[in-house]
Amino acid sequence: xxxxxxxxxxxxxxxxxxxxxxxxxxxxxxxxxxxxxxxxxxxxxxxxxxxxxxxxxxxxxxxxxxxxxxxxxxxxxxxxxxxxxxxxxxxxxxxxxxxxxxxxxxxxxx
Amino acid sequence: xxxxxxxxxxxxxxxxxxxxxxxxxxxxxxxxxxxxxxxxxxxxxxxxxxxxxxxxxxxxxxxxxxxxxxxxxxxxxxxxxxxxxxxxxxxxxxxxxxxxxxxxxxxxxxxx
Numbered sequence: 001x002x003x004x005x006x007x008x009x010x011x012x013x014x015x016x017x018x019x020x021x022x023x024x025x026x027x028x029x030x031x032x033x034x035x036x037x038x039x040x041x042x043x044x045x046x047x048x049x050x051x052x053x054x055x056x057x058x059x060x061x062x063x064x065x066x067x068x069x070x071x072x073x074x075x076x077x078x079x080x081x082x083x084x085x086x087x088x089x090x091x092x093x094x095x096x097x098x099x100x101x102x103x104x105x106x107x108x109x110x
Numbered sequence: 111x112x113x114x115x116x117x118x119x120x121x122x123x124x125x126x127x128x129x130x131x132x133x134x135x136x137x138x139x140x141x142x143x144x145x146x147x148x149x150x151x152x153x154x155x156x157x158x159x160x161x162x163x164x165x166x167x168x169x170x171x172x173x174x175x176x177x178x179x180x181x182x183x184x185x186x187x188x189x190x191x192x193x194x195x196x197x198x199x200x201x202x203x204x205x206x207x208x209x210x211x212x213x214x215x216x217x218x219x220x221x222x
Binding site: 004033035041042043044045048056058090092098099100101102103104 | 146151152153154155156159195197209210211212213214215
């Protein structure tokens with residue numbers, strides 16, 4: 001059984017551009033959460049999706065949006081990229097009581 | 111969100127026990143205590159969680175104070191592969207329904 005997978009592993013963008021990150025949850029996991037981890041910091045919660053709806057949202061601007069598909073996979077979109085958006089973006093899937101994290105996507109904004 | 115306080119760093123020798131403390135004086139009755147760890151270049155990994163009673167699994171033990179204002183993650187025999195950042199997190203109920211609020215965590219260094 002594959003764990004949580006994310007793509008791409010690394011990405012370089014310039015300020016003002018838009019980016020889409022992808023996540024495939026563990027088999028059978030219906031809840032997907034996204035986190036942003038700046039260098040040297042703990043992960044910060046962005047939002048969570050369940051049954052294709054955003055269920056909870058952290059303190060992130062509307063430039064950050066997401067989507068969950070019927071197969072439970074998810075996308076994170078970030079518009080109008082800023083230098084401060086450079087970070088490791090983590091996806092976590094969960095089913096009951098435990099979160100399983102993917103390896104993350106390293107986004108660099110130049 | 112209730113806050114946790116952990117030491118910035120700790121060191122241990124291989125094959126010795128490690129006790130990682132966490133203070134959470136504002137914990138509420140419905141908060142579970144969760145521990146995750148993050149190895150270099152990887153996403154966080156679930157370690158253990160509990161509510162009131164001490165918990166054991168194949169990775170670690172969790173000792174929870176009687177007043178629940180503090181807890182300790184115990185690695186019984188540290189290995190080099192246990193070197194990671196350890197996060198103590200409070201979450202309402204089962205974490206699949208709620209966000210995890212990570213702090214700075216404790217950087218554990220294990221010496222051979």
